[in-house]
Amino acid sequence: MKIGELAARTGVSTRLIRYYEQQDLLEADRAPNGYRTYTEAHVERVSRVAGLVQAGIPTRLVKVLLDAELAAARDEPTCPREVAEQLATELVGVQERIDCLTRSRDSIRSFLKATQNEVLLREAAEPVLTS
Amino acid sequence: MKIGELAARTGVSTRLIRYYEQQDLLEADRAPNGYRTYTEAHVERVSRVAGLVQAGIPTRLVKVLLDAELAAARDEPTCPREVAEQLATELVGVQERIDCLTRSRDSIRSFLKATQNEVLLREAAEPVLTS
DNA sequence: CTAAAGTTTGACACTGGTGTCAATGTCAAG
């Protein structure tokens, strides 16, 4: 698929998709005419990238995270000690963000509940398994 | 306490503390000499603010969130319908961020685990209650 | 063939969050 479709399916602007590529977060094949071409896998990838960036993870780190993810998926023994440490460090940062957001989410919920606005609570009810 | 101490205790630079105040996320009393003075409560507040901002919540929204939180705590019946809707909207955004971060956290963990770097997993083991 | 829609690269520009510096004021210790 071409960039326009990818953008439509992910809700991420073409501008950003190109930006992410430029930041090495994405790779795209090129059609003979020079157009970028994407596969299904890219849809997921782009969503993840956008999500993480939105969640305050700088692109530089998003790359490290997703790369590690891929490596893990392909069961690679890529553990250059130094990368592992960087990841471990980043892990605590991520956890802190999660905690902070979770607290806020919970208080928003309580608030809405307390003010008879339960009606607005149609969303989100997935199980978040921790540890 | 004065701004320097607050900064030291929260790990947030004085620059940012003033910035947050300017963005109406914080209020500070002034000593007769003009110095800002803070209470224990501010320590928590500043941490929360910084955490949320770091987690990608724009200051404008951080204000809404924390205000609602306070209102709830004081059991105020402040539910101007319109604010409630804004919160509900923001709630789904927060949840999305949490989900995205959670997935990343989990894959970082798996990765470290898979690569014999469990050693680096000393941190984070708190229970996150959902719903 | 032509017009419209989509793509490419590249540039300009804006916003939000931060750092840093400068000039001035306050306070506590020597």
Place this chain on the structure above:
DNA sequence: CTTGACATTGACACCAGTGTCAAACTTTAG
């Protein structure tokens, strides 16, 4: 009183993430 640490405000500046526009090319529809 002087010095040094800390405060105040305000400005300048930077980076990251985005929007938007322009000029040129490709592809699709009529």
